[in-house]
Amino acid sequence: MAVLAAFGVALAGCAGGGAGTPGGGRGGDRTASPGASASAAGPGSSPAAGSAAGSAAGSAAGGQQGASPQAAPGPAKAPTLAPGPNGLTPVFERAKQRTDKTVALTFDADMTADQGPRAAAGERFDNPQLIATLRALKVPSTVFMTGRWAEEYPDQAKAIGTDPMFEVANHSYSHHAFTEPCYGLPALDGAAARADVDRAFESFRKAGAVNTVPYFRFPGGCYDDQALRALSTAKVTAVQWDVVSGDAFAKDPAAVAAQVLAGVKPGSLVVMHCTRSAAPVTEEAIRTIVPELRKRGYRFVKVSELMGT
Numbered sequence: 001m002a003v004l005a006a007f008g009v010a011l012a013g014c015a016g017g018g019a020g021t022p023g024g025g026r027g028g029d030r031t032a033s034p035g036a037s038a039s040a041a042g043p044g045s046s047p048a049a050g051s052a053a054g055s056a057a058g059s060a061a062g063g064q065q066g067a068s069p070q071a072a073p074g075p076a077k078a079p080t081l082a083p084g085p086n087g088l089t090p091v092f093e094r095a096k097q098r099t100d101k102t103v104a105l106t107f108d109a110d111m112t113a114d115q116g117p118r119a120a121a122g123e124r125f126d127n128p129q130l131i132a133t134l135r136a137l138k139v140p141s142t143v144f145m146t147g148r149w150a151e152e153y154p155d156q157a158k159a160i161g162t163d164p165m166f167e168v169a170n171h172s173y174s175h176h177a178f179t180e181p182c183y184g185l186p187a188l189d190g191a192a193a194r195a196d197v198d199r200a201f202e203s204f205r206k207a208g209a210v211n212t213v214p215y216f217r218f219p220g221g222c223y224d225d226q227a228l229r230a231l232s233t234a235k236v237t238a239v240q241w242d243v244v245s246g247d248a249f250a251k252d253p254a255a256v257a258a259q260v261l262a263g264v265k266p267g268s269l270v271v272m273h274c275t276r277s278a279a280p281v282t283e284e285a286i287r288t289i290v291p292e293l294r295k296r297g298y299r300f301v302k303v304s305e306l307m308g309t
């Protein structure tokens with residue numbers, strides 16, 4: 001259990017568990033403790049649960065979904081949403097349209113700033129088999145990578161970030177919390193939060209990942225207006241989700257697949273993980289999810305395409 005608890009600290013934030021509050025930024029509203037990770041990642045999350053801050057941000061963004069071009073950190077010409085009131089960072093959760101059978105799978109490549117010793121001891125925060133499967137199945141995907149992950153796995157970061165099948169988005173450098181509470185993750189203050197985003201893009205550049213997009217996913221999905229304000233000068237669009245895969249700490253790939261298949265609707269955005277140690281059955285679940293959604297008429301797109309529709 002000690003090991004599981006450690007994983008909880010490591011990934012809880014990411015995944016999302018948090019999840020589950022599409023729209024609601026404050027995943028951290030849930031009791032944040034390492035032991036809570038399993039339930040946080042579970043299917044119990046309600047899409048309706050959003051904090052006032054999250055809801056406000058969501059509706060603000062929702063009202064301005066006319067994608068407007070902005071300078072992107074990378075060469076990719078990705079659409080972004082217009083800023084919310086007072087320049088707040090906009091938040092994207094799913095496509096505005098609800099009829100075209102498009103769906104975006106997103107994968108958080110998590111590694112927290114202090115996890116270097118664990119990686120050195122053999123823990124695998126990467127998931128090359130997952131990437132290989134996405135390639136083999138030809139599934140355009142968006143990878144939300146932490147800067148620390150790109151430093152640990154520069155060859156993989158470059159391979160992902162130069163493959164047109166993928167786009168690399170920002171999941172912070174440190175995977176620390178941008179608001180508290182957030183699954184026990186240590187918190188960054190406003191200035192540090194802003195710098196953390198830049199540092200992640202710099203890590204991608206150093207690794208040679210060029211297919212970057214100006215999208216940012218808050219660790220744990222935890223945010224509030226203050227966090228959105230802190231990032232306003234970064235010119236990124238924050239990306240949440242409307243479907244929680246529940247892959248964090250999952251042991252049954254069939255359960256993950258079932259949860260995704262039950263949740264996907266036209267224009268959905270799914271959060272999953274590209275971190276073997278804490279999301280060990282994701283690749284296997286993908287091998288069920290992808291053919292089944294295609295059978296149902298869905299087409300896989302990156303977040304950049306979903307945002308433009």
Ligand SMILES: [Zn+2]
Nearest residue numbers: 013014108110
């Ligand atoms: Zn994460």
